[in-house]
Amino acid sequence: MTPAARALAVATAIAVAATGIGPAAAPAHAQSGVPRGLPIIRDTEIEQLMRDYAVPVLRAAGLAKQNVKVVVVNDRAFNAFVMDGRHIFVHAGALFDAKTPNEVIGVFAHETGHMAGGHLNRLREQLASAQTASIIALMAGIGAMVAGARSGGGAGEIGMAAIMAPQSAIQRSLLAYVRTQEDQADHAGLKFLTATHQSPRGMVDLFKRLSNEMLFNTRYIDPYLQSHPMPADRVAALEMQAKASPYWDRKDPPELQMRHDMMRAKLSGCLEPPGTVARRYPLSDQSVPARYARAISSYRHSDLRQAIAQMDQLIQLQPGNPYFYELKGQALLEGGRPKEAVAPLRQAAQLSRNAPLIDVMLAQALNATDNKAVAEEAVALLRSAVSRDPDVPQAYTQIAMAYGRKGDLANADLAAAQAAFARGDAMTARQLATRAKTRLPVGSPAWVRADDIVNVRPGNARAGN
């Protein structure tokens, strides 16, 4: 694959089959600002950790009010990038490769530097104002990123396309421009780390590793380097500045390191084949993360009984950990035992203070018990979940099922319409919403929502809750 094509593959990753982290690892159709088809991992435990990594840095950058979300992309390659002012995208591969929280926080600090510097907007302007034929040819080489910029969908950072294409004055100026942005992002990142009393060491270590990889391995260039070119002198400059930080030797708090290790164990158990998990976390390793990885791997690849026994051991070790109950509930639910899944999921919901994704899974289990008596509870859980997190895949489908159980066909149609809308099927959405309208009292809030879907123009925003 040419470098340009590779950079493009990063910007608009092809959807892969959903993998089973948390209740849903699905293409983020409904998620606003997230490219369609980008395979997203949704998981409460990981998302909570990402928030805890990112929020201090974002606050130091003055971006606290922008409600920036970290989106985890289901891709093994090391990468992280920003495309607009509201999301930091990070590949599962980067989370897995980072040995410490500090390394991930360093990457976030750099990305936040791009965001705070308004680099994306300025790059877009620069491309938009380009008029010469050669610039257009160059832009064609950058492909989808430029298309994104033109449509206002957000340009990625300029990739290796710019570096590999034939030398020209324009190109050199663009390259210099990218290089300047990288230096600025490094510099800003260092500032945010210092402001939050965190060490810049993780950022330096990680960039060093990446830059060595580039030197010694000519066949494989990491996607991170394509969007953040990292010549040795840049890394050297960064290291010199970083070593002056008063927090250079500061370590991550042990409890944060533990959460990081748990996240990596989860990613391994969920995404890697059982043989790899067994090699990485051999039975001789009786640490909680190792047990976690093995329990997840067992549930995904071998028998449910063994997996449940491993999960029960974990629960015994840490009875206050919501994610162990969530895992057990998920395993039972997917194993076709929804009645048994309800109790652990209730526990997980309570311990996580009703994390939306966990509430949705509990509702899913309640729905699957085929018991009319709990349909009302399922509806309430789901409604509350989507009001707090509108991007939960499957939530509307579950709402439709719960209303169906209750015999409330009007609301079932409306929720099914919203589900169709969220997955991008506007025609089905319109048909269902039209039918819902005939069953709802004219002018009622539900009728208005149905009416909104009937009248929405293609390509428009999502239907409300």
Ligand SMILES: [Zn+2]
């Ligand atoms: Zn960068």
